[in-house]
Structures are given as C-alpha cells and as structure tokens.
Amino acid sequence: MSITTSTTEQLADEFDSPARLLTAEGVRVRHEILDEHVADLDLQQLADLYTDMVLVRRFDTEAFSLTRQGELALWPPLLGQEAAQVGSARALEDRDWSFGSYREHALPILRGVDIDRWLKVWKTTSNTAWDPHEHNIGLNQIIIGAQTLHAVGYAMGAQFKQDDSCSIAYFGDGATTEGDVSEAMVFASTYNAPVVFFCQNNGYAISEPTSVQAKHVLARRASGFDIPAYRVDGNDILAVLAATRLAMHRARTGHGPSFIEAVTYRMGPHTTTDDPSRYRENDEVESWKERDPLLRVERFLESEGFNVEQLRADAKTNADALAKQLRAGAIAIQPDPAEQMFDNVYSSPHARIERQRAEYKAFAASYEKAAS
Ligand SMILES: Cc1ncc(C[n+]2csc(CCOP(=O)(O)OP(=O)(O)O)c2C)c(N)n1
Known part of the structure; x- marks a missing residue:
C-alpha cells in the first residue's frame, strides 16, 4: 500500500455527509483522500474482513443471549458497530495499543484474547482477567472518556521512548462531552502525541440522542484542539479501514494525533438492562437495518462475482465454533476469590x-x- 505523508487535510467538506467507499447498496465509490489507503486490498482480503465481522457479530449475539439466560451478568452489545470496530482494529499493528470503553469486544477477539478471560469481567467474577501487556489492550473503562487520557499517556510514553508504537482510544458520542476527552485532546495536540481518537458515534449515550449533546457534527470539535478530523460512514468497513490507516500513519510518522468520527448506529440496547423502545422509534431502527455493515460487503462481493454463498457458509461454520466455545466458557467460569x-x-x-x-x-x- 502506498501512503503519502501529505494527506493531513481534513475531510472538512464532507462533515455533513460522512466519507464513504462502499454504499449501503454495495456500490464501490471513489474518494479522493481515502482511496489510496485501501488500494492494496483485494476481494479475498475484503472477504476476510467480512468473516471477521460475522465472527464478532456472533460473539456479541451469543454473549447477549447468555446474559438473558443468566450465565453472564451484563452485556453492552456492539450490534451494528462491527465495521467501525473491525475496520479500525485491522488498521493497527500488533505493537499498537488500544484503549476502549466497555463495548469494544471486536479487538480482543481479533487479537486472540482468551475468551473465558474476557467473559469473566461480564460474569462479574473478576475485576479484570487478562494481562493488558499480553495483547496491548487496556482494561475496560467504565468511567466515560477516561481511557482517552490513558491512550494519550501511553502515546506520550512511546514517543518519549521512540518505540514506534501508537495508541488508539475508542469512545462514544456521549464521551465527547466529558472533560477527560477535552483534556486528552489538549495534551495530545500540544505534545504531538501518536494517538488516534476514534469516536463511534452510535447515535445515543444511553437514552440521549447525539443531537442533544452537540449542535454540530462531533468531528468539528477536534479543530478546536488543532487536531485533524475525519468523519466517515462507520458502517462502511472500507472507509473505516482507510481513515484509520491514514490516521495511524500520521501518528507513526510524527504528524501527531487525529480524530475519527465513525457514524454508526447502536442497533440494540445500551446494555442488557436497557429498554431502547422507551426513547427511540422503531422506524429509526428499521431504517438502519438497510445500512447494515455486513450486507453491503456481501452485495459488493456478489457484484464482483465472488462466491458469497460459500463465504457465508464458511463464516457461519467458524462463527458456530466460536459461539460453542463461548457458551461452554461462560457456563464454566468460577468466581475468583473475592479478596482478589x-x-x-x-x-x-x-x-x-x-x-x-x-x-x-x-x-x-x-x-x-x-x-x-
Ligand atoms: C464519568 C461517567 N459519567 C456517567 C457514566 C454513566 N454512563 C454509563 S454509559 C453512559 C453513556 C455513554 O455514551 P457514549 O459515550 O455515547 O458511549 P456508548 O455507550 O454509546 O458506546 C453514561 C453516561 C459513567 N459511566 N461515567
């Protein structure tokens, strides 16, 4: 993949309509800035990303069911946000660190975190259960926005040690209203830290729609900190991958922080204890079904003559195996000693x-x- 270092311009003109490479209908559209960042991707690699999304979705829906069945205590589902999470995760190098909140279940799967360990937290038998240093994944952060400070702190340390690794902070639309996120952006900007602020704008902070929290698109907030921002269709895995590669490349080559707003939608409840029908209309949810991140990849691959039926079948086989492992693991989890x-x-x-x-x-x- 050829990447130039001069692509620091914001996708400012596109702030009102997020940048996209794959439409909901599965049509590949051109984009002046983003195209070159996925120029190397062939159909098989796109199919692999599709398989990742199928696995992540299955992991999420299985964990959701396990919670309903009393095998886990709580689950914040990512349904609908697969492209935002897989696309950004696949733009990282192994040496990069990720700092998420509580909804980022994709990265641990893609990085091979022991599923049983991940689930211990959601069975509330352990405060945390995996070693962050083993997979370069920070602990789940429930304090909204605090992980952005951790990501910037890590990035500043990496910069100081000149070790060529970067960090990415995942947070939601609601988090952008938190002081922690503003403070993190001030430090990132003034220290030119190699960090990517990845905002998954999934439409809601529990019951608060994004429109209540901001009078303008969230990506515009970054310019106040002199941080370049990219606003992409978060259900378009190609656009997310391209924008994150661009932002990571900027970070790695000394150009400092970037802000990505991935416009997506939380298809399910905030967590398994939430009832979204109390604050949003079903028509809205239905309208997002057509913008499904997996569907558009299937449509595109089909239009290119790829054997999608086979791909679907293979992905399902892998997803079934993962779900089986997940279920057995969740049921078998025993509590750690409380004193721990x-x-x-x-x-x-x-x-x-x-x-x-x-x-x-x-x-x-x-x-x-x-x-x-
Ligand atoms: C500092 C802080 N304030 C409030 C809460 C309660 N709370 C939990 S989730 C949440 C909404 C967060 O929304 P958003 O940042 O959009 O992320 P999403 O849940 O949509 O992924 C809030 C306010 C909290 N955990 N921490």
Missing part, C-alpha cells in the same frame, strides 16, 4: 486498601461464624 479485588488497585501496598481488605475479611468471617 483488593490486589490490583495500586501497584504497591496501600494503607487504605489494606484496611478495606481487613474489613472485608472480618465481614466474611462473621458469616462463617454464623453458619457454624
């Missing part, structure tokens, strides 16, 4: 945590005493 929650709060012993640990032990012992 005190272990990783600080890197060294801390008086307040030790006091809490002692309180917890006394509390647990009182039950044992009552039972005997």
